[in-house]
Amino acid sequence: MGKIIVGKVSDIPSGKMQKVSIDGRDILVANIDGVFYACDDTCTHAGASLSEGALEGGVITCGWHGAKFNCMSGKLEKFPAKIRDLKSYRTVIESDNVFVEV
Incomplete structure (x- = not known):
């Protein structure tokens, strides 16, 4: 498992996400109140980019069909059908850099 730099802390303001x-x-890398989380960006329902959806309080809503995922764990929170959870990744902050472990 290696750490990959994905940007500076200032690149992703609190309450925002970036692919x-x-x-x-x-x-997808999200900043929730200064804590960074990472998970797959592709919705497991129809393949939409989740970073084009909405982020509210740690929940990502897919812009295509409204599937809701917890960005901290990758777990599906709400959708009419059962679909797979997202893979989540550990993030590390060193100096002003955000790293994702893959």
Whole structure:
């Protein structure tokens, strides 16, 4: 498992999220009250980019069909059908840099 730098702390303000590509996979990095979380960016329902959806209090809502995922754990929170959870990744802050462990 390695650490990949995905940006500076200041690149992702509190309450915002950003998509990054690491080794060919799209990962969403979110800042929830100064704590950074990372999970897959692709919705497990129809493949939408979750970073194009909405983030509210740690819950990502897919812009296509409204699936809701907890960005801290990757767990599905709400959707009419059962779909897979997202893979989540550990984040590390060193100096002013945000790293994701993959």
